[in-house]
Amino acid sequence: MSDGKVRILRHGPVGQVILDRAAKRNALDRPMLEALVAGLRNFDADPAIRAIVISGDMQAFAAGADIGNLASAGAIELYHSGFSELWDAVTLIAKPLVAAVAGYVLGGGLELAMICDIVVCDESAVFGLPETGIGIIPGAGGTQRLVRAVGKSMAMEMILAGRRLTATEALSTGIASTLTPKGEADATALGLATRIATASPTALGAAKQAVLQSFEMPLSAGIRYERSLSALMAASEDRAEGMLAFKERRKPIFKGE
Structure with a gap:
């Protein structure tokens, strides 16, 4: 099933939500995030589904957050917009979440991946938080989750200097737990989720x-x-x-x- 924002697939006891905005490198705007959250909540409420995979495409898991009209919003309007809180809704999903990432995993895309319980990446993946380069800072947990994953020095370099990590570096620093050949992240993540689904x-x-x-x-x-x-x-x-x-x-x- 697809609504032009995400695609929803079922693989036995595993649900899959695929970010489906290839023309924008899966940039996360409000409608896309709302569709993602709706898909995750439906799987979370379905007793037949025991694990969930979130994936993008070969070009990008998600190349950042597409803030759209929020770019011109004032401070109070932005604070009360609820946009960043859509990531918080993902944290409330009780079932195991596995991210299958390839290509660009930047900004809000990295923040989304870090919310997931397990990250599987293929060798094409590139990770970063480039927000300070355009005059903003991460707003969906990036400063807090990244330092817990990679430590203070690396997190500071990524956030302050815009350093991007290769897939191999992401594996060695702990952002990802599994590295696959190019094009195999989805299959590996689905296999992992299927194994998880055999547990209580x-x-x-x-x-x-x-x-x-x-x-x-x-x-x-x-x-x-x-x-x-x-x-x-x-x-x-x-x-x-x-x-x-x-x-x-x-x-x-x-x-x-």
Whole structure:
């Protein structure tokens, strides 16, 4: 399914949202972001879908945010526009998100990729936050997430000096976890998402939240949070099924309960 902004595909238990604005190198304007969020929310609410892939095309995952009319907006209008908050809506997706990126992954495109739980890139990918070169700064979490991924010095060089990272550098710095030959990011990401989809949906949701909380909490508080979630798993039917399947040496049948 396509609405001219994104394409929505289903691959068994894996949903895929493809950014579909090739003429603009998938620059993220409001209608495109709204369509992306709608697609993600629909998959998140569908019990048959257990993992989600976000991808672009071979030229660009997304070459930045297309702010359109926001470029001439005043400070108060911009602050209340809700444009950057559309990225926040992506952070609320409970199911695992895998980004499959190629070509340009710049500005808002990099911010979107960093929101995803796992990033798979092919060897053509180029990563950067070029905003200061046009008189602005990242506005969708880029300054905060990038430093957590690559450290202060590299983040400063990318943001202040406009340094762009190759796919190999993105892998070595931790922005991406997997590097593929050109043209294979989508297939690799879908394969990874399919493997994720074999796990318990209940456990996946809890594990994702526990990892994300590690960015928000001190270590001791994070460990207590993890321990509480681990204990709650004892009430899950998926846990009982997983334990029984392990004992019986068979594949578990998880229901997300």
